[in-house]
Amino acid sequence: MAKAIRVPRKKGEEMRRKLSSSGILDEEYFPSHDEKYVYLPVKKSVPRYKLVEVEARKRELRKGFKEMLAEIVGESAEGVFSSYDIVGDIAVLEIPDNLRAKENEIADALLRTNGNIKVVLRKESGMEGEYRVRRFAFLAGEKRTETTYVEHGVRMRLDLAKVYFSPRLSHERGRIAEKVKPGETVLVMFAGVGPFALVIARKQRDAKVYGIELNPDAVKYFEENVKLNGMDGRVEAILGDVRKIIPERFAGVADRVLMPLPKSAEDFLDAALLAAKKGGIIHFYTFVNRKDGKGAAEKKVLEAGKRAGRKIQILESREVRPFSPSTVQIVVDFRADGGT
Ligand SMILES: C[S@@+](CC[C@H](N)C(=O)[O-])C[C@H]1O[C@@H](n2cnc3c(N)ncnc32)[C@H](O)[C@@H]1O
Numbered sequence: 001m002a003k004a005i006r007v008p009r010k011k012g013e014e015m016r017r018k019l020s021s022s023g024i025l026d027e028e029y030f031p032s033h034d035e036k037y038v039y040l041p042v043k044k045s046v047p048r049y050k051l052v053e054v055e056a057r058k059r060e061l062r063k064g065f066k067e068m069l070a071e072i073v074g075e076s077a078e079g080v081f082s083s084y085d086i087v088g089d090i091a092v093l094e095i096p097d098n099l100r101a102k103e104n105e106i107a108d109a110l111l112r113t114n115g116n117i118k119v120v121l122r123k124e125s126g127m128e129g130e131y132r133v134r135r136f137a138f139l140a141g142e143k144r145t146e147t148t149y150v151e152h153g154v155r156m157r158l159d160l161a162k163v164y165f166s167p168r169l170s171h172e173r174g175r176i177a178e179k180v181k182p183g184e185t186v187l188v189m190f191a192g193v194g195p196f197a198l199v200i201a202r203k204q205r206d207a208k209v210y211g212i213e214l215n216p217d218a219v220k221y222f223e224e225n226v227k228l229n230g231m232d233g234r235v236e237a238i239l240g241d242v243r244k245i246i247p248e249r250f251a252g253v254a255d256r257v258l259m260p261l262p263k264s265a266e267d268f269l270d271a272a273l274l275a276a277k278k279g280g281i282i283h284f285y286t287f288v289n290r291k292d293g294k295g296a297a298e299k300k301v302l303e304a305g306k307r308a309g310r311k312i313q314i315l316e317s318r319e320v321r322p323f324s325p326s327t328v329q330i331v332v333d334f335r336a337d338g339g340t
Contacts, residue, residue, distance in 0.1 A: 002029045002056035004039040005049035012038030019046070029056035068109035072102055084110070087160060087167055088147030089118040093139065107139035118142050121160070131215040132164040132263070152177070154198045156225045162217040164192050169260070172320050172331065173199040176283055180256060182206035187254040187275050189242045189268065190214075190261040194222035194235070201235045209235045212245050242271050250275040257282045262329050269304035276336045281315070284332045287323055294318070297330040311337040 003026070007015045012033070019025035019040055026041035032054060033039065039054045085092045091110055095103045107120035121136040128134065136145060145161035151170050158165050177200045180186060184207045188197045191211025201209045213219050222237035238245055254275045259265040262285040272282050288296040294317040305312035313335040320329040 001053050002026060002041040003043075003051050004029075004031075004041045004054045004056065005046050006037045006039055006052055007049070009033060009036060009038050012040070016040055027059065029058055032056055063113065065110055065113040068113060069106060072105050072109060073099065085167055086117065087158075087165060088149040089116055090145070090147045090160060091117045091120045092123060092136070092160070093120065094123050103139055107141075111140050119144060119147070121145065127164060127263075131218070132261075133162065133215075134160070134164075136161055151195065152199045152202060154195070154202050154225075155228050156193055156195060156198065156221070157228065158193045158221050159217065163215060163221060164218070165195070168321055169195070174203075176200065176258065177203035179281075180204040180207050184208075184255040185253055186210070186256045186258070187246075187250055188212070188258045188260070189246075189272060189275075190259065190265075191222060191237065192218050192260075194225045194237060196258050196260060197222075197235050197237075198225055198229055198231065201231050202229065205234070207234070210238060210250070211235065212238045212240060212242050214239075214241055242268060246271045246275050252277050255280055259284050261285065262287050262323075266300045266304070269301065270308060273304065273308045273310055273336055279335060279337055281333065281335055284334065285320065286330055286332070287327050288330055290322075290326055290328050294330055294332070297332050301332050301334055305334075305336065309338065313337065 016025065016031060019042060024042050024044060024046060026043045029041035031038055031040050041056050045051050093107065099106065103122060110120055111117055119142050120140040122139050124135040124137050126134065146159040149156045149158060149167065152174055173196050176196065180200050182204065186200055186207055186209045188209065188211040191197055191213040194211055197209045197211040200207060211222060213222060216239060219237050219239040226232060226235045226237060251274050254277060257272045257276050257280065259268060259272055259282065265284055265286055269284065276282055284301055286297050286300060298314055298317055301314065302312055315333040315335060317330060317332045320331050323329050
């Protein structure tokens with residue numbers, strides 16, 4: 001039961017607003033009504049209105065995720081568990097061991113406080129194998145790992161359990177796409193479901209973009225995404241190993257080559273240099289020890305240039321993102337002169 005005032009129905013909404021702005025409306029309960037009157041729950045009496053007792057449905061007060069998390073964890077949530085990735089309508093959590101017993105409660109709280117999230121997963125491994133795919137555990141919501149993700153105006157279908165995907169590279173994709181000039185031929189090695197290729201094609205309509213990818217599931221999504229974004233004829237998804245495809249189709253062809261495989265891209269610098277035409281630009285991604293810094297990444301590039309007999313001009317090196325406390329991901333943008 002709640003205390004309420006009885007107001008004729010046609011004045012109900014105006015009164016509800018007045019009571020709400022003056023803090024008198026008891027928002028813990030829903031208003032109710034009969035044919036003639038609205039019953040507005042109140043915290044105290046209102047002049048000229050008689051207080052009546054009514055059956056009223058209690059509202060579940062909407063709380064934010066952080067607030068609920070603090071209640072579940074029993075201490076300030078700050079520092080215990082701070083971030084999660086959202087890919088489409090899927091949230092991906094990293095749960096520290098000491099919170100594993102509460103992971104389902106945490107996942108439910110995330111579902112309830114964020115209407116756009118339909119699935120909550122926990123990372124169960126790092127990126128594994130040649131295809132760089134992660135394992136996940138279901139925590140809450142619908143049982144699926146497939147979703148649609150939108151970035152820089154590009155829609156992408158993907159399955160997190162079958163392909164590599166990271167929303168954390170969004171800024172980097174935008175940065176590269178801004179550099180592509182009209183008429184360029186761009187080759188994306190290690191293309192995945194196509195995020196770099198599609199974002200480039202979206203920003204630069206007058207570029208021809210090719211993406212080579214080894215994982216058949218990723219290529220299936222890549223092809224679907226080319227269609228989904230109306231990029232047939234401008235973006236081509238190619239299934240295969242860059243080591244085989246580049247000599248066959250791309251020797252001396254590319255104005256720009258992207259190498260987004262930081263774990264082992266240095267092993268493929270020879271293939272990238274083969275694809276880059278004289279004066280072509282290469283974006284090389286790699287992991288280095290934080291203490292060694294950008295110099296370590298540039299050294300890999302300069303050595304590969306020497307091996308290939310190409311003159312290398314480093315244009316820019318920068319940190320893409322921290323990977324672990326001791327490791328950072330670096331991108332080196334460089335021009336490869338000489339060659340064919
Ligand atoms: C780190 S992921 C990057 C995917 C994509 N560029 C993105 O940002 O989402 C690296 C990708 O390279 C692919 N790959 C690994 N070795 C390859 C090779 N030799 N030739 C072609 N693709 C390869 C993997 O299957 C994986 O999808």
